[in-house]
Every structure is written in structure tokens, then in C-alpha cells.
Amino acid sequence: xxxxxxxxxxxxxxxxxxxxxxxxxxxxxxxxLYSPPEFVWRNDTERCRRCKRCVMQCGWxxxxxxxxxxxxxxxxxxxxxxxxxxxxxxxxxAPNPQxxxxxxxxxxxxRKNVWKQGDTGGVLLTGMGNDAPYQVIFDxxxxxxxxxxxxxxxxxxxxxxxRTFLGRKPERVxxxxxxxxxxxxxxRLDPNLEIATPIxxxxxxxxxxxxxxxxxxxxxxxxxxxxxxxxxxxxxxxLRPYAHCAVVQCASGRFGVHAGYFNAGAAVEIKIGQGAKPxxxxxxxxxxxxxxVSQTRMIPVGSDALSPAxxxxxxxxxxxxxxxxxxxxxxxxxxxxxxxxxxxxNVAAIASGIVRxxxxxxxxxxxxxxxGAAPTVIxxxxxxxxxxxxxxxxxxxxxxxxxxxxxxxxxxxxxxSADMAKxxxxxxxxxxxxxAALLALGCTLCQKxxxxxxxxxxxxxxxxxxxRIDPLVGARRIANLVRAWSAExxxxxxxxxxxxxxxxxxxxxxxxxxxxxxxxxxxxxxxxAGVGA
Amino acid sequence: MSRYGYFWGCYVQGRLPHIExxxxxxxxxxxxxxxxxxxxxxCPEKTTVANMGHDEWLVTxxxxxxxxxxxxxxxxxxxxxxxxxxxxxxAEVASSAAAQGEVNRxxxxxxxxxxxxxxxxxxxxxxxxxxxxSAIGERVTAPLTGMRIAIHYGCHLLKPSADLAVxxxxxxxxxxxxxxxxxxTSVAYEGKLSCCGGLLSRVDDQDAAQAMARRKLRDVAAERxxxxxxxxxACFMQYDTxxxxxxxxxxxxxxxxxxxxxxLGLALGxxxxxxxxxxxxxxxxxxxxxxQGQREAIERVRERWDYDLLRKCAECGACAFDCPVxxxxxxxxxNGIIRQLSDGQVDQVLREGEFWRxxxxxTCREACFQRYSMMDIFRVAKQLAAERGVTPAGTAEGMAAFxxxxxxxxxxxxxxxxxxxxxxxxxxxxxxxxxxxxxPERRRP
Numbered sequence: 001x002x003x004x005x006x007x008x009x010x011x012x013x014x015x016x017x018x019x020x021x022x023x024x025x026x027x028x029x030x031x032x033l034y035s036p037p038e039f040v041w042r043n044d045t046e047r048c049r050r051c052k053r054c055v056m057q058c059g060w061x062x063x064x065x066x067x068x069x070x071x072x073x074x075x076x077x078x079x080x081x082x083x084x085x086x087x088x089x090x091x092x093x094a095p096n097p098q099x100x101x102x103x104x105x106x107x108x109x110x111r112k113n114v115w116k117q118g119d120t121g122g123v124l125l126t127g128m129g130n131d132a133p134y135q136v137i138f139d140x141x142x143x144x145x146x147x148x149x150x151x152x153x154x155x156x157x158x159x160x161x162x163r164t165f166l167g168r169k170p171e172r173v174x175x176x177x178x179x180x181x182x183x184x185x186x187x188r189l190d191p192n193l194e195i196a197t198p199i200x201x202x203x204x205x206x207x208x209x210x211x212x213x214x215x216x217x218x219x220x221x222x223x224x225x226x227x228x229x230x231x232x233x234x235x236x237x238x239l240r241p242y243a244h245c246a247v248v249q250c251a252s253g254r255f256g257v258h259a260g261y262f263n264a265g266a267a268v269e270i271k272i273g274q275g276a277k278p279x280x281x282x283x284x285x286x287x288x289x290x291x292x293v294s295q296t297r298m299i300p301v302g303s304d305a306l307s308p309a310x311x312x313x314x315x316x317x318x319x320x321x322x323x324x325x326x327x328x329x330x331x332x333x334x335x336x337x338x339x340x341x342x343x344x345x346n347v348a349a350i351a352s353g354i355v356r357x358x359x360x361x362x363x364x365x366x367x368x369x370x371x372g373a374a375p376t377v378i379x380x381x382x383x384x385x386x387x388x389x390x391x392x393x394x395x396x397x398x399x400x401x402x403x404x405x406x407x408x409x410x411x412x413x414x415x416x417s418a419d420m421a422k423x424x425x426x427x428x429x430x431x432x433x434x435x436a437a438l439l440a441l442g443c444t445l446c447q448k449x450x451x452x453x454x455x456x457x458x459x460x461x462x463x464x465x466x467x468r469i470d471p472l473v474g475a476r477r478i479a480n481l482v483r484a485w486s487a488e489x490x491x492x493x494x495x496x497x498x499x500x501x502x503x504x505x506x507x508x509x510x511x512x513x514x515x516x517x518x519x520x521x522x523x524x525x526x527x528x529a530g531v532g533a
Numbered sequence: 534m535s536r537y538g539y540f541w542g543c544y545v546q547g548r549l550p551h552i553e554x555x556x557x558x559x560x561x562x563x564x565x566x567x568x569x570x571x572x573x574x575x576c577p578e579k580t581t582v583a584n585m586g587h588d589e590w591l592v593t594x595x596x597x598x599x600x601x602x603x604x605x606x607x608x609x610x611x612x613x614x615x616x617x618x619x620x621x622x623x624a625e626v627a628s629s630a631a632a633q634g635e636v637n638r639x640x641x642x643x644x645x646x647x648x649x650x651x652x653x654x655x656x657x658x659x660x661x662x663x664x665x666x667s668a669i670g671e672r673v674t675a676p677l678t679g680m681r682i683a684i685h686y687g688c689h690l691l692k693p694s695a696d697l698a699v700x701x702x703x704x705x706x707x708x709x710x711x712x713x714x715x716x717x718t719s720v721a722y723e724g725k726l727s728c729c730g731g732l733l734s735r736v737d738d739q740d741a742a743q744a745m746a747r748r749k750l751r752d753v754a755a756e757r758x759x760x761x762x763x764x765x766x767a768c769f770m771q772y773d774t775x776x777x778x779x780x781x782x783x784x785x786x787x788x789x790x791x792x793x794x795x796x797l798g799l800a801l802g803x804x805x806x807x808x809x810x811x812x813x814x815x816x817x818x819x820x821x822x823x824x825q826g827q828r829e830a831i832e833r834v835r836e837r838w839d840y841d842l843l844r845k846c847a848e849c850g851a852c853a854f855d856c857p858v859x860x861x862x863x864x865x866x867x868n869g870i871i872r873q874l875s876d877g878q879v880d881q882v883l884r885e886g887e888f889w890r891x892x893x894x895x896t897c898r899e900a901c902f903q904r905y906s907m908m909d910i911f912r913v914a915k916q917l918a919a920e921r922g923v924t925p926a927g928t929a930e931g932m933a934a935f936x937x938x939x940x941x942x943x944x945x946x947x948x949x950x951x952x953x954x955x956x957x958x959x960x961x962x963x964x965x966x967x968x969x970x971x972x973p974e975r976r977r978p
Contacts, residue, residue: 019626019633021649031694032701051851057902066721072704085902087851287667302671464841467904 037073047090054082059455081455127449155490161500167192196225202434205233208372210466216474218242253307273342275369275412282307321357336360343389348396368413373450394427417488538606551809576615594622601651613689674802676716683758777814830877852897
């Protein structure tokens with residue numbers, strides 16, 4: 001069309017008014033802008049013996065075979081599976097050295113996200129936990145140690161008690177003096193779960209992770225005398241032998257939930273929120289709902305498993321109380337009921353309500369907690385650190401005189417036995433590990449769980465990929481991790497002059513802060529380093 | 534999902550009605566609400582009508598789109614030419630107030646107006662984006678497993694990408710995904726993205742047109758493709774009709790040509806006659822025969838092996854270098870046996886019995902990161918052979934001894950005596966007999 005002169009335009013006036021495109025209909029047809037690959041795949045062709053293992057191993061199909069291995073760098077997510085499996089070790093996956101002009105406000109990540117959203121118009125997804133550079137409070141807390149005035153204990157020579165009991169504890173116990181000198185317990189105790197060390201596995205559903213991965217975790221839990229958690233995926237038939245140490249979850253989608261499921265587990269957990277995505281629900285794409293997943297979740301094959309953001313029968317603490325007691329009725333009051341919440345601003349008051357609603361265990365999931373899939377914006381910007389949540393919840397329950405009525409589990413970014421000891425000192429009874437367990441299985445934290453193409457066979461339902469995990473080998477590795485952390489915890493307790501982990505619980509006096517702002521220390525109830533008792 | 538209206542275009546309806554037949558059959562089978570619309574003309578075709586004058590081209594396209602708007606449908610078209618015109622014209626009008634005025638002033642004279650709300654999708658774009666790969670995959674009843682398909686994207690499905698935005702024009706993947714979701718393998722071949730050259734015959738240069746067609750067909754044949762699959766009537770004529778002319782000239786080439794809805798229809802279980810396959814110039818029978826053979830053979834493989842893994846194993850072959858038997862026996866080709874199996878040649882493999890030479894040293898299993906190995910595959914073959922009673926003499930003896938006594942060999946009493954060893958404790962062979970009853974036809978559950 002030629003450019004029109006003004007007279008012609010006047011003559012045409014009104015004709016274009018008929019043109020009224022519908023702007024409400026979404027358009028997704030855009031050719032992607034160039035966005036440089038995050039990683040560069042290199043292969044030393046001198047040493048490569050052209051065995052093609054790397055091509056076969058890449059779940060993202062970034063590699064292809066012509067007369068040599070060719071890489072589509074844009075598809076590489078940096079999971080290092082090909083490197084690990086290369087018999088000649090001649091592959092290097094390196095960050096793309098391509099350099100953008102630095103900008104203190106517009107980081108390269110911000111730029112790439114804008115380009116991506118210009119391409120797709122969609123919510124950006126991610127996997128695993130919050131990777132943003134917020135201060136990690138654990139790294140700014142130091143533990144005390146005994147010197148001179150009280151003796152430390154050598155854990156290799158003296159007994160050390162790591163056993164922990166999760167559940168409601170009585171205010172006091174009354175004893176009956178029976179005949180002779182025998183004493184009998186008069187108080188009726190609430191159900192408690194005994195774990196051999198203050199570690200449990202975080203909820204990770206079959207569906208979000210593969211069956212061999214979940215099996216490895218369940219077997220490790222049985223071996224270590226601790227608990228694993230079904231997540232919201234139901235209990236697969238293959239995992240029934242490990243149900244005695246399973247926490248079975250009841251979440252907003254109620255997938256796989258029936259009375260038999262509740263009664264199969266050691267405890268029941270009501271999932272209200274998740275640290276990685278507080279305030280929103282879950283979504284397992286239909287592509288991942290295979291026949292076995294569908295049978296376990298009790299939904300049709302290929303249908304999206306959508307967990308709503310709220311539980312639609314819980315709009316208040318009173319509603320929660322109804323569900324807690326419905327579950328207790330269904331399980332004959334024989335199992336503790338746990339309530340899992342994401343750590344948010346008002347967590348102390350919420351936790352108090354949850355205890356009063358009848359929960360026996362509270363699972364606090366901090367904003368570093370992992371996930372199989374979440375909107376990046378939610379994962380990186382909502383919620384608060386678990387260190388703060390545990391400290392304020394513990395304090396609040398103590399003030400109200402109800403700390404004994406529930407156990408606290410701290411989760412969301414527990415990376416080491418040091419984090420575990422600090423979390424316990426801040427008020428937790430035990431910690432939960434999810435990411436750490438997956439790392440022990442081989443996960444490299446590439447954060448692409450939401451694609452379902454995990455080359456390590458952990459976060460996928462593709463049988464070609466899931467067979468890469470041998471549950472027995474995986475269980476051994478995860479159990480080793482639990483053993484190692486337990487041994488280290490004993491060392492820490494010994495240095496603190498303690499011989500039982502419960503003596504450390506809520507002992508903020510044994511912590512000091514380094515480089516933490518005073519108001520945060522205040523909230524934590526921890527003194528700055530250098531200040532004595 | 535919106536309501537759709539067919540935009541067949543001139544070539545499909547005029548020259549290649551079998552494409553219309555297969556498209557209708559498939560859309561009906563998939564339950565897509567798509568109807569015919571009255572009053573449409575040529576889209577119009579760019580290289581002919583646009584050369585008569587750009588305004589004629591634009592107004593004709595806008596008139597077609599206005600008809601879709603009046604009918605309340607979006608267009609679905611099997612022709613990339615129509616697709617490019619309708620989507621391109623819509624993009625041009627949308628970005629120019631002058632064009633909006635001009636087009637509508639013209640259309641008023643025939644009592645129409647173009648509002649810019651109608652959309653156009655190519656069938657492939659619709660199937661991939663709106664209908665969805667998994668929804669197609671679920672409906673496949675006759676998978677094309679083992680069939681090698683050479684995909685020809687053609688030019689106008691992808692380019693100009695600024696207007697069309699169907700896929701990355703330099704590295705498209707969606708057509709491949711649509712074919713692979715039917716179970717087929719998309720073959721990589723030289724010149725996959727090159728043009729068919731069909732326009733050359735319309736500018737009266739038959740020789741150049743044939744040269745371009747021949748080149749692509751030879752590249753495809755070199756990769757042992759069972760068929761070339763495309764989504765454009767012009768490309769179809771180039772590879773079907775022009776190939777026929779090449780054959781008449783004595784060219785030794787036979788590559789069946791399939792429009793995507795024909796391939797999809799077959800995978801959905803529709804009969805070749807329902808898809809109009811007999812209208813092709815290049816006989817489609819060899820494709821159908823090979824497909825039938827493949828399906829039966831693979832069915833036999835699936836009875837005992839995980840076919841997908843078997844194929845992966847055949848493609849990989851990385852551990853074949855590590856097999857110790859190959860060091861002393863150059864004729865032993867373990868990866869070759871796996872390839873035979875993945876091609877469905879179960880009987881031949883059992884007849885040749887090469888797999889008995891696997892010494893089960895586990896070297897390949899250790900080297901396999903899929904935890905699946907040649908040794909495991911050969912073990913299944915050995916079981917199958919044992920069931921049929923075809924085993925090497927040594928193995929047969931061992932089996933007989935085991936069935937008789939529950940042990941592989943009986944010790945020599947005198948030798949044991951010399952060594953001062955006691956009589957061996959009694960074996961429990963009778964219990965085994967009770968357990969297994971040694972039925973030769975025993976099968977794993």
C-alpha cells in the first residue's frame with residue numbers, strides 16, 4: 001500500500017474504523033528472539049572415540065550424531081550427565097563466556113527473562129529451590145563449644161542420643177505405684193513416632209519424581225529408621241513394604257487419598273503450603289500421568305493433576321480442625337497428624353492456630369525449599385527463611401505454653417549437618433531434607449525438573465530415563481548421607497557438652513550471630529558473637 | 534477450541550482432491566469442528582496474483598478473511614501457500630492504518646468489511662499447537678514404529694517467519710514431533726530444509742524442476758527412508774508427479790510420497806481407501822507392505838524384549854568395542870545381532886544362534902549407563918532358544934543334568950575320597966521336579 005496524501009486520507013476517513021481486531025484473543029505466534037545459550041558444550045575430538053553415549057544420555061536431545069557429535073547449545077541445561085558418562089572424559093560443559101555489558105540493575109538473568117516472556121507471553125517456570133542471593137542466615141550463625149568451665153563429651157567413647165520422638169507430648173505424666181516397687185504409667189500418651197536421628201525426608205510425590213527415585217528414598221528411610229513422605233501422589237503398590245515408615249500426605253487435590261492410604265502410613269500430613277510456592281497449588285502435566293501414576297493418584301491417564309491453591313474445605317483454623325479430626329477418626333487416633341505450611345510473614349500466629357486445631361506435628365517449609373515445578377517469580381520472591389520461621393514459631397508456642405503439644409520439623413534449604421544443628425538450636429525437633437537426598441541420588445541442580453526430561457532419571461516419568469536409577473544403589477547413597485550427618489551431629493553435640501539431641505532443641509543461647517543485622521538477631525532471639533551469657 | 538472453516542485452496546481441490554479426502558477423514562476422526570464456507574476464491578497465490586498487482590492480492594485476501602469473520606470461523610488450510618497469503622495479508626493490514634482504510638473502502642463496494650479478527654492456521658500448526666501432540670499420540674492405534682520417514686518442511690510453512698511464526702525457520706522441530714508422535718523415526722538427511730523447486734515448472738523450466746526434485750529424492754533414498762512426508766500440495770506434485778516423470782525417463786528411484794494427514798490417518802487406523810491413497814502417481818503399496826511387515830515383526834519382538842530399549846541399544850553400540858569375544862573372533866558382531874532383533878528378525882537370529890557366543894562376562898552391562906546391555910538381550914534370546922529346544926550340546930547336557938538331579942555335574946567319588954572329603958550332602962533335586970514339573974513350554978508371566 002502506498003503512503004497516502006492528506007486528501008485521500010480524508011476520503012478514506014471512517015473506512016478503517018471498520019477494522020476492529022479482537023485484542024482479547026491471546027497470540028502465541030512469535031518467532032523467538034536470539035537468546036544466547038547458557039552453556040557451551042565442548043568435546044575434545046582428538047580423544048573422543050565416537051561411542052555416542054553422550055548422544056544417548058542427553059534427555060534434552062541437545063546432542064545429535066552426524067559424522068561426529070554435534071551440539072545444539074541452546075538445549076543444554078548444564079546437567080553434566082554426558083560428561084559423567086563419557087568413557088574418555090573428553091566432554092566439558094562450561095558456562096557460555098559470551099559477555100553482555102554489565103548493568104547493576106538489569107542483570108543478564110532479568111534481560112533473558114524479558115526476552116523469553118516476549119517470545120512466549122507465559123509464566124516462567126523453574127524447579128528446585130530459590131537460588132536468589134538473599135542472605136543465608138545459617139551461614140551467619142555460629143555454634144558454641146565447651147572450654148574449661150564445662151566438659152565436652154567424646155561421642156566415640158560415650159553414648160550419644162539422637163533418637164527423636166515426633167508427636168504431642170503430655171503436660172505431665174502421672175504414675176501409679178503398682179504392687180511392689182513397679183511403676184505404671186497412668187497418663188494416656190498420644191501417638192509419637194520414633195526416629196533414629198532427627199532427619200526425615202521431605203515430601204516428593206511419585207509423579208514429581210520417578211518411581212525408582214522414590215523407592216530409593218523409601219528404602220533409605222526404612223534402613224535408617226526414619227520417615228519418608230509420599231507427597232501428594234498417593235502410595236504406589238511397590239512402596240507398600242515401606243508404608244510403615246511413610247508419612248502419607250493429604251493435599252488440596254486429594255490425589256490417591258482413601259481410608260486405606262491413611263491407615264497404611266505411620267502418620268498423615270495435611271499439606272497447606274510449600275516453601276517453594278507459598279499460596280499456590282500444584283500442577284502435574286498430563287504428559288507425566290502414565291498408567292501407573294494414574295492408578296496411584298486415582299485420576300484418568302493423561303489428565304492434568306491440578307492441586308488447587310487452597311484446600312477447598314479449609315478456609316479457617318476451625319475448618320482445619322475438622323479435617324485433622326476427620327483424619328484422626330479415620331485412623332482411630334493411632335497416628336500423629338502433621339500439618340505442613342510454607343513459612344510466611346504471619347507464621348507464628350498461624351502455627352499457634354494449627355497446634356490449637358489439634359495438629360501433633362508442624363512442618364515448616366522455608367522459602368529455599370525445593371519443588372518439581374513452580375513459577376519462578378513465586379519461588380524467588382515469596383515466603384521467608386526457615387531459620388526465622390522456626391525461631392519465631394518456637395518462641396510463640398513457648399510463650400503460649402503449648403510448645404509440648406506439637407513437634408516442629410524445619411525444612412527448606414538444609415544443606416549440611418551444621419544447618420541441621422542450627423535449625424534444632426533455633427527450635428526444631430527435626431529437619432527434613434529433599435534437595436540433599438536428590439543430590440545424593442545424582443541430581444546436579446540444573447533446575448529443569450519442570451521439563452520432565454531429567455537425564456539422571458530422577459525427575460521424569462520417561463521409562464528410558466527412569467531406568468537409570470537403581471533403587472538399591474540410590475538407597476545406599478541416601479542412607480550414607482543420613483549416617484554421615486548423624487555422625488557429624490554427634491560430634492557437634494559432644495563439642496557442646498550435650499549427650500542428647502533434645503538438649504539442643506530451642507537452645508538459642510548456644511548460637512551467636514555474625515554479620516546479621518540487629519533486628520534479624522532480635523527476631524531470631526540470638527545474641528551477637530562476643531556477647532556472653 | 535474455536536470453530537474452524539476449511540480453506541482448501543485451488544491446488545488441493547483442483548489437482549489433489551485426495552489431500553482433501555484425507556484431511557476431512559482425519560479431522561472428522563479427531564472430532565474437530567470444521568466446515569466448508571461459501572464464496573471463497575483463490576487465497577490469492579503470491580507468485581501469480583501478487584505479480585498482477587499488490588492491491589488485487591491484498592483485497593482478495595482480505596475478502597476471504599472477511600467471509601471467515603462473517604461465518605464466525607478461523608481458517609484451517611492444508612496449503613502453505615494459502616496459509617502464507619492469508620496470514621501475511623492479515624499481518625500487513627493489521628500494521629497499517631492506510632491499508633485498513635483502503636481494503637475496507639474496496640470491500641464496501643461488494644457489501645463486505647474486514648475487521649481483522651479472523652485467523653488462519655495451517656493444518657500442521659493447528660495439530661501441533663491447538664490439538665496437541667499428546668492428544669494425537671493417545672489416538673494412535675496403528676503406530677508407525679520402525680518406519681523411517683524423511684520430512685520435507687517446504688518453504689512457505691516457515692517463511693517469512695516474521696509473518697508466519699510457526700517454528701524456528703533455521704531449526705524447525707514441530708513437523709518432526711508430529712511424525713514421531715505417530716511412532717515413526719524422522720530421518721536426518723542432506724538438504725532437509727531445501728526447496729522442492731516446484732515453481733520452476735510453472736515458469737516452464739521443467740529440466741531445472743526435475744533436477745531439484747531428483748536431488749532431494751536421491752538424498753532421501755540414500756538414508757533408506759520408507760517415504761517422504763510433506764504438508765504442501767505444490768511440494769506433493771513436485772515429488773509425486775515429477776518423480777513419476779523421472780521414473781519414465783528411466784531414473785531408478787522409488788520414494789512413496791505422503792501428505793501428513795495421510796500418514797496421520799494410517800496411524801489413526803483409517804483404511805488407505807478412506808484416505809484416497811490410490812490417487813498417488815508413485816505407488817504407495819511398497820510402503821504399506823513394509824509397514825505391515827514391520828508391525829508384525831515388532832509385535833513378535835515386543836513379546837519378549839523392550840522394543841524401545843532394544844532400538845536404543847542397537848543405535849548406540851558403544852560397548853561393542855569392549856566385548857572380549859570380538860577380540861578373538863572377528864566374525865562375532867554383537868551389535869549386529871541387536872540390530873537384527875530391532876529390525877524384527879527374531880527367527881533369523883534364533884536360527885543363526887550367534888548370541889550363544891556371548892560369554893556373559895558382564896563387561897557390556899558395566900559399560901551401559903541405561904542398565905540394559907547386550908548380555909541381557911542375549912539372555913532373553915537364549916531363553917527363547919531353550920524354550921524351542923534349540924541349544925548347543927553343552928548347554929543341553931547341563932540342563933538335562935540339572936533337571937535330573939538338581940545339580941549341573943556329579944562329583945567323582947574316588948577323587949573326593951583321595952582328598953579325604955566326606956560324601957556330599959544329598960541334593961534336593963526331587964523338590965525341584967515338584968516345583969517346576971519341567972514343562973518345556975513354560976513361559977515367564
